[in-house]
Amino acid sequence: MFSVQTYQDRRAVLQSNVAGGILLFLGNIENPVNFEHNPYYFRQDSTFLYYLGIQEPKIAAIIDIDENKTIVFGDELSIDDIVWMGRQETLKEKSLKSGVQETLPYDELSTYVRKAQDSGRKVHYLPPYQSSNKILLSDLLGIKIAELQPSVEMIKAVVKQRSVKEAQEIVQIEQAVNVSNEMHLLAMRIAKPGVKEYEIANAIQHLAGNKECPMSYPPIVTINGGILHNHYRLNTLKNGDLFLNDSGAETAMGYAGDLTRTFPVSNAFSTKQKEIYEIVLNAFENAQRLLRPGIPFKDIHLKASQHLVEGLIDLGLMKGNSEEAVKNNAHTLFFQCGLGHMMGLDVHDMEDLGEQYVGYTEGEPKDTQTFGLKSLRLGKSLESGFVVTVEPGIYIIPELIDIWQAENKNADFINYDRVNEYRDFGGVRIEDDFLITSDGYRLLGNGLIKTVEEIENYRTEHLA
Amino acid sequence: MFSVQTYQDRRAVLQSNVAGGILLFLGNIENPVNFEHNPYYFRQDSTFLYYLGIQEPKIAAIIDIDENKTIVFGDELSIDDIVWMGRQETLKEKSLKSGVQETLPYDELSTYVRKAQDSGRKVHYLPPYQSSNKILLSDLLGIKIAELQPSVEMIKAVVKQRSVKEAQEIVQIEQAVNVSNEMHLLAMRIAKPGVKEYEIANAIQHLAGNKECPMSYPPIVTINGGILHNHYRLNTLKNGDLFLNDSGAETAMGYAGDLTRTFPVSNAFSTKQKEIYEIVLNAFENAQRLLRPGIPFKDIHLKASQHLVEGLIDLGLMKGNSEEAVKNNAHTLFFQCGLGHMMGLDVHDMEDLGEQYVGYTEGEPKDTQTFGLKSLRLGKSLESGFVVTVEPGIYIIPELIDIWQAENKNADFINYDRVNEYRDFGGVRIEDDFLITSDGYRLLGNGLIKTVEEIENYRTEHLA
Numbered sequence: 053m054f055s056v057q058t059y060q061d062r063r064a065v066l067q068s069n070v071a072g073g074i075l076l077f078l079g080n081i082e083n084p085v086n087f088e089h090n091p092y093y094f095r096q097d098s099t100f101l102y103y104l105g106i107q108e109p110k111i112a113a114i115i116d117i118d119e120n121k122t123i124v125f126g127d128e129l130s131i132d133d134i135v136w137m138g139r140q141e142t143l144k145e146k147s148l149k150s151g152v153q154e155t156l157p158y159d160e161l162s163t164y165v166r167k168a169q170d171s172g173r174k175v176h177y178l179p180p181y182q183s184s185n186k187i188l189l190s191d192l193l194g195i196k197i198a199e200l201q202p203s204v205e206m207i208k209a210v211v212k213q214r215s216v217k218e219a220q221e222i223v224q225i226e227q228a229v230n231v232s233n234e235m236h237l238l239a240m241r242i243a244k245p246g247v248k249e250y251e252i253a254n255a256i257q258h259l260a261g262n263k264e265c266p267m268s269y270p271p272i273v274t275i276n277g278g279i280l281h282n283h284y285r286l287n288t289l290k291n292g293d294l295f296l297n298d299s300g301a302e303t304a305m306g307y308a309g310d311l312t313r314t315f316p317v318s319n320a321f322s323t324k325q326k327e328i329y330e331i332v333l334n335a336f337e338n339a340q341r342l343l344r345p346g347i348p349f350k351d352i353h354l355k356a357s358q359h360l361v362e363g364l365i366d367l368g369l370m371k372g373n374s375e376e377a378v379k380n381n382a383h384t385l386f387f388q389c390g391l392g393h394m395m396g397l398d399v400h401d402m403e404d405l406g407e408q409y410v411g412y413t414e415g416e417p418k419d420t421q422t423f424g425l426k427s428l429r430l431g432k433s434l435e436s437g438f439v440v441t442v443e444p445g446i447y448i449i450p451e452l453i454d455i456w457q458a459e460n461k462n463a464d465f466i467n468y469d470r471v472n473e474y475r476d477f478g479g480v481r482i483e484d485d486f487l488i489t490s491d492g493y494r495l496l497g498n499g500l501i502k503t504v505e506e507i508e509n510y511r512t513e514h515l516a
Numbered sequence: 517m518f519s520v521q522t523y524q525d526r527r528a529v530l531q532s533n534v535a536g537g538i539l540l541f542l543g544n545i546e547n548p549v550n551f552e553h554n555p556y557y558f559r560q561d562s563t564f565l566y567y568l569g570i571q572e573p574k575i576a577a578i579i580d581i582d583e584n585k586t587i588v589f590g591d592e593l594s595i596d597d598i599v600w601m602g603r604q605e606t607l608k609e610k611s612l613k614s615g616v617q618e619t620l621p622y623d624e625l626s627t628y629v630r631k632a633q634d635s636g637r638k639v640h641y642l643p644p645y646q647s648s649n650k651i652l653l654s655d656l657l658g659i660k661i662a663e664l665q666p667s668v669e670m671i672k673a674v675v676k677q678r679s680v681k682e683a684q685e686i687v688q689i690e691q692a693v694n695v696s697n698e699m700h701l702l703a704m705r706i707a708k709p710g711v712k713e714y715e716i717a718n719a720i721q722h723l724a725g726n727k728e729c730p731m732s733y734p735p736i737v738t739i740n741g742g743i744l745h746n747h748y749r750l751n752t753l754k755n756g757d758l759f760l761n762d763s764g765a766e767t768a769m770g771y772a773g774d775l776t777r778t779f780p781v782s783n784a785f786s787t788k789q790k791e792i793y794e795i796v797l798n799a800f801e802n803a804q805r806l807l808r809p810g811i812p813f814k815d816i817h818l819k820a821s822q823h824l825v826e827g828l829i830d831l832g833l834m835k836g837n838s839e840e841a842v843k844n845n846a847h848t849l850f851f852q853c854g855l856g857h858m859m860g861l862d863v864h865d866m867e868d869l870g871e872q873y874v875g876y877t878e879g880e881p882k883d884t885q886t887f888g889l890k891s892l893r894l895g896k897s898l899e900s901g902f903v904v905t906v907e908p909g910i911y912i913i914p915e916l917i918d919i920w921q922a923e924n925k926n927a928d929f930i931n932y933d934r935v936n937e938y939r940d941f942g943g944v945r946i947e948d949d950f951l952i953t954s955d956g957y958r959l960l961g962n963g964l965i966k967t968v969e970e971i972e973n974y975r976t977e978h979l980a
Contacts, residue, residue, distance in 0.1 A: 083547050084645045085559045086770075086861075087868040090733050092556040095549045135852065135916050138743035181548045183647030187661060197651060254725035261718035264750075269554050279602035286728075306550075388599065397550075404551040452599050 053105040053305070054220055059150035062213065063103055067117050069209035073174030075115040076165065076192075078185045082109045093266065098397035098404075099178060101306050102214055105150045111143065112161050113152070118173060123154045125161040165192045176203035178210065181404045204409075211402055211409045215394065216437035222487055222496070224307035225396065225439055229485050229497030231265045231301040232309035236500055239273070239297045240507065241514040243289055245317060249273050250285035252297070260301040268308035268399040271299035277314060277479030278447045280389060293317040294325055294478045300399060308399040310441050311500060312483035315507045319515065326504055328446050329480050331363025333502065335444040336482045339391060343434065343442070343486055343493035348416065350431035353391035356444045357383040357424075361465075364446075369474065372465045381424055382465035385456055388449070390428030392441040395485055400429060401439070436490045443483030450475045517569040517769070518684055523614035526677065527567050531581050533673035537638030539579040540629065540656075542649045546573045557730065562861035562868075563642060565770050566678055569614045575607065576625050577616070582637060587618045589625040629656045640667035642674065645868045668873075675866055675873045679858065680901035686951055686960070688771035689860065689903055693949050693961030695729045695765040696773035700964055703737070703761045704971065705978040707753055709781060713737050714749035716761070724765040732772035732863040735763030741778060741943030742911045744853060757781040758789055758942045764863060772863040774905050775964060776947035779971045783979065790968055792910050793944050795827030797966065799908040800946045803855060807898065807906070807950055807957035812880065814895035817855035820908045821847040821888075825929075828910075833938065836929045845888055846929035849920055852913070854892030856905040859949055864893060865903070898952045903960065907947035914939045 053059075066075065079100045082091035096107050104113050104124065111126035124147040129140060147155050156164070168175055175193065179202040180186045190197045217225070235256035243252055253273045260267060274282045275289055277296030289295060295317050300309035314332075316325055339356040361377045364370040364386060370377060377383060394401035394410055402410045411430040412418045419425040430440060453475065455461075457468045485496045501510055517523075530539065543564045546555035560571050568577050568588065575590035588611040593604060611619050620628070632639055639657065643666040644650045654661045681689070699720035707716055717737045724731060738746045739753055741760030753759060759781050764773035778796075780789055803820040825841045828834040828850060834841060841847060858865035858874055866874045875894040876882045883889040894904060917939065919925075921932045949960045965974055 080550075083556065083647075085556075086544075086562050086645075087864060088645045089867065090863065092547065092549075093734070098550050131915065131919065135913055136743075136745045138740065138746065138748075139915065181550075181552045183547075183651055187647055187650065248726075250728065251726055254722050257725075258718050258722040261721075262712075262715055264714065270557070276602065279600070281600045282602065284602075399554065400551060402551075403553065449599055451595065451603065455595065 053149055056149060056151040058218075058220070059103060059105055063115055063122055065213055066103065066209055067115055067120070069212065070117060070176060070205055072117050073176055074165070074168045075117065075206055076175060076177040077103060077113040077115075078177070078180065078188060079106070079111045079113075080109065080182055081184045083182065083184070095266075096306065098306060098402070099210055099214070101397055104147075104152070106143075106146050108143065108146060110158065112158070114161075114164060121154060122152045123156055123164070124152050125156050125158050125164075127158050162192050169193070174203070176206035178202055178207060179404060179406065207405050207409050211405055214396060214402055215410070216435060217396060217439055217487070221307065221396065222439070224303050224305055225309065225485070226496050228265065228268065228301050228303050228307050228309035229311070230309075231260050231263050232299065232311045233497055233500045235259055235299055235301060236297060236311055236313050237510070239295075239299075240313070240315060240511055243295050243315070243317060244515055245290050247289045248285070249275065249287050249289070253285055253299075256297075256299055263301070264304050265301035268300045268302035268310060271297070273297050273299065275317070275478065277481065278449050278477065279479075280447060289317045291318045292322070294480065296479055296481060298481065298483065302399070306397045308395055308397070309497070310395055310399050310483065310485060312443055312481040313500065313502065313507070314480045314482065315511065319512060320508050321504055324474070324477065325480075327367055328477065329504060331360060331367070332444055332446055332480045332482050333504075334363060335359035336442060336484075339442050339444060340484070340486065340493065340495075343440070343488060345434055345436045345488055345490065348431060348433045349392065349440065350416070350425075350428065352442075353428055353431075354378055356391050357387055360387050360444060360446060368470045369467055370465050371467055377462075377465040380462055380465060381422060382462035384424035385452060385462070385466060385471070386446045386448070387444065388424060388427065388447060388452070389445070390430065392443050392483075393429035395439045395441055403429070434488045436488055438488040439485060439496065440488065441483055441485050443481055445479060445481035447479035447481075448474050448477040517613055520613060520615040522682075522684070523567060523569055527579055527586055529677055530567065530673055531579060531584070533676065534581055534640060534669055536581050537640055538629070538632045539581065539670055540639060540641040541567060541577040541579075542641070542644065542652060543570070543575045543577075544573065544646055545648045547646065547648070559730075560770065562770060562866070563674055563678070565861055566674075568611075568616065570607075570610050572607065572610060574622065576622070578625075578628060585618060586616045587620055587628070588616050589620050589622050589628075591622050626656050633657070638667070640670035642666055642671060643868060643870065671869050671873050675869055678860060678866055679874070680899060681860060681903050681951070685771065685860065686903070688767050688769055689773065689949070690960050692729065692732065692765050692767050692771050692773035693775070694773075695724050695727050696763065696775045697961055697964045699723055699763055699765060700761060700775055700777050701974070703759075703763075704777070704779060704975055707759050707779070707781060708979055709754050711753050712749070713739065713751050713753070717749055717763075720761075720763055727765070728768050729765035732764045732766035732774060735761070737761050737763065739781070739942065741945065742913050742941065743943075744911060753781045755782045756786070758944065760943060760945060762945065762947065766863070770861045772859055772861070773961070774859055774863050774947065774949060776907055776945045777964065777966065777971070778944045778946065779975065783976060784972050785968055788938070788941065789944075791831055792941065793968060795824060795831070796908055796910055796944045796946055797968075798827060799823035800906060800948075803906050803908060804948070804950065804957065804959075807904070807952060809898055809900045809952055809954065812895060812897045813856065813875075813904065814880070814889075814892065816906075817892055817895075818842055820855050821851055824851050824908060824910060832934045833931055834929050835931055841926075841929040844926055844929060845886060846926035848888035849916060849926070849930060849935070850910045850912070851908065852888060852891065852911060852916070853909070854894065856907050856947075857893035859903045859905055867893070900952055900954045902952040903949060904952065905947055905949050907945055909943060909945035911943035911945075912938050912941040
């Protein structure tokens with residue numbers, strides 16, 4: 053945990069940004085796998101961690117703005133519990149560590165909420181994502197799940213605060229990134245013909261686990277990098293495959309890392325692989341250099357798309373004017389998703405609170421229609437203190453090629469004959485995590501090899 | 517998956533055991549960790565696996581008894597999904613593998629249920645344990661979550677069927693047990709002073725993962741074996757500690773293993789450790805020999821308790837008559853829990869369906885009041901085809917000793933002075949998995965070392 057002062061300060065700022073009423077924070081529970089007492093590993097809600105820091109299932113908290121106090125709701129262990137679970141720090145003790153003086157039994161939560169409602173005070177709450185908290189909110193507020201109305205005022209206040217990272221949060225994120233770096237180096241040392249994808253996933257998870265770090269998301273470790281949401285891991289690596297590893301760890305406090313590297317299973321990139329890789333790397337490096345406060349991330353996304361197109365024109369897969377091609381969305385045959393997203397206590401930071409608040413503004417709303425842009429999680433102007441990922445890629449998706457070609461879509465910009473020579477290519481993505489500084493950006497963590505030469509040398513050295 | 521015939525036969529049997537109406541099966545979803553699109557690993561509901569075998573989130577099925585047909589409800593991938601997730605086997609194809617001819621879109625589920633209700637037919641469903649399915653059932657049936665009434669008729673029919681394992685299920689369970697055996701041997705090779713508990717948990721999980729086996733439950737890997745529900749794993753092993761490893765794998769099809777071994781972190785057991793260990797081992801071996809169809813598992817539990825008491829009397833921690841001691845529940849100062857439970861597609865098989873149906877009968881109901889017995893998950897008479905764990909233990913819980921001693925509880929049977937010499941002892945448990953055969957029992961899997969000599973020799977050999 054951070055200092056008592058940290059949590060007190062954070063709550064004070066939040067309180068000052070909401071007009072009045074009570075702010076309700078629901079912690080997560082231990083979610084059942086196949087029966088109630090066989091749970092998944094526990095992960096506290098990130099906003100709860102941010103304001104209270106308490107890692108404990110089935111607790112809640114209220115910041116009572118009108119009465120200027122915070123209460124943690126939860127049940128202390130009974131003597132029966134202690135017999136089964138051993139002596140542990142009490143909830144009272146844990147609460148004091150985040151500067152909360154008052155704790156009440158969990159059952160008192162509904163009484164407190166009901167009283168606030170009865171006296172006409174506003175009850176603010178965030179959008180629930182776990183079903184247990186949907187049920188709880190419905191019970192607490194006496195309204196149907198479908199009619200829950202999270203507080204936009206509270207969402208905006210939380211997003212404003214969590215978007216700008218404190219120095220101590222950056223330290224945490226860099227720890228996560230450095231563990232993630234090691235995971236990626238390990239993958240580069242063990243990925244070779246005959247190895248199964250899941251063996252690499254297991255090995256990097258083991259490495260992170262031994263540093264007390266869970267995965268920050270289900271790793272994508274695949275020889276089919278062209279499949280964007282790929283959690284199938286039963287393939288066997290073979291010479292000629294491109295291996296894409298999108299994985300990251302999170303610290304015990306919950307801060308995430310998120311990195312992607314792509315490399316050949318053979319000792320060296322083939323010419324085709326190298327050419328595409330260099331295009332992505334060039335787009336990556338150009339995007340990185342654009343990072344600074346004030347620039348809309350959407351502009352960097354479009355600029356990166358243009359760099360990809362330029363490379364693909366040089367290679368003969370695209371043609372025409374690169375700027376026109378991007379305007380016509382022709383790049384989305386190869387780059388169907390977004391350039392990056394916010395990162396922090398969540399790998400897609402605050403995604404539970406809503407992209408329209410986290411990644412966009414009312415003045416610059418999200419384009420939810422256009423293929424490509426509708427998958428861009430972050431569009432708004434960057435600010436000093438933001439942490440973002442940059443992750444351009446080129447993905448060859450045979451199904452998408454077939455659809456476009458059947459419509460002769462964007463034929464002015466795409467050489468379908470040439471594209472079809474790449475049908476089995478797979479995908480390349482390169483991803484790092486950056487802090488936006490007052491005058492630009494800083495790469496987070498100690499840095500991870502990414503040029504063709506670096507990767508080939510590293511693998512030659514370690515695969516012997 | 518098993519053969520098409522297997523699933524058809526299972527459904528036919530179930531159908532024949534319920535009078536009429538429709539049987540509703542809800543699959544599990546991908547549960548969110550910290551936001552909707554960052555899920556825990558997917559685990560299908562076990563009853564769904566048993567009757568349909570389809571490993572896929574967000575599907576459901578209905579066996580319409582009156583119309584003698586089965587329908588799977590779920591959505592086929594759209595072309596958009598295929599672009600992001602790649603081509604996959606269709607739901608139609610998957611359903612055919614379990615002999616289901618008819619699939620309908622997920623949205624049709626509520627229509628089908630509503631129609632059945634409207635025509636006065638009974639809608640049978642099982643107790644939901646995941647919150648998402650509580651919400652779904654409430655929506656489907658138009659009643660409040662608190663008012664859901666699972667079908668006892670369906671529960672009993674499912675329990676009856678799933679309790680008696682098919683030969684092909686035993687093969688699966690033995691695969692799980694054999695992977696679990698390897699996990700335990702690995703732990704015995706790597707557990708030494710200076711190692712952290714979580715490093716052992718990570719290593720055994722890695723081993724199982726590389727055999728495509730998830731953990732069947734969160735492993736208990738601890739130097740504080742006296743704490744029964746212990747998932748704290750930050751301790752460092754040191755000479756003199758007893759290490760307790762309660763862990764098991766499940767196969768890709770969902771069948772579980774569940775084993776416990778306890779061994780010293782030093783090269784050899786201390787005298788104290790050895791003496792207690794031998795008592796538990798003796799109780800274990802005697803309990804194992806009692807396994808046969810027709811004997812109530814509760815009797816074996818009580819007999820094992822008596823064997824523990826006899827050993828503790830020899831050691832001077834208890835006194836008096838062992839049978840009387842057990843009648844007075846004096847053994848529960850050391851053995852607070854149950855001797856074992858059913859195992860199958862769940863490590864506590866069918867625990868979601870209710871212990872009163874799985875582990876007990878109306879004629880032999882569970883004792884829910886008495887300390888000790890209230891934690892015994894299985895009491896009823898064993899049948900050929902049951903798979904059960906046997907897991908006696910001695911647990912030294914200082915908090916419990918203090919409570920009992922303050923009340924001078926069972927002072928006729930307990931030598932508190934002597935017991936207090938063991939306050940820091942920890943706990944010992946030995947657990948294996950057994951099939952009840954027509955004339956007795958069979959140890960499942962290839963067998964795992966468990967005598968003092970075997971364990972000391974194995975560790976001496978591998979820790980060098």
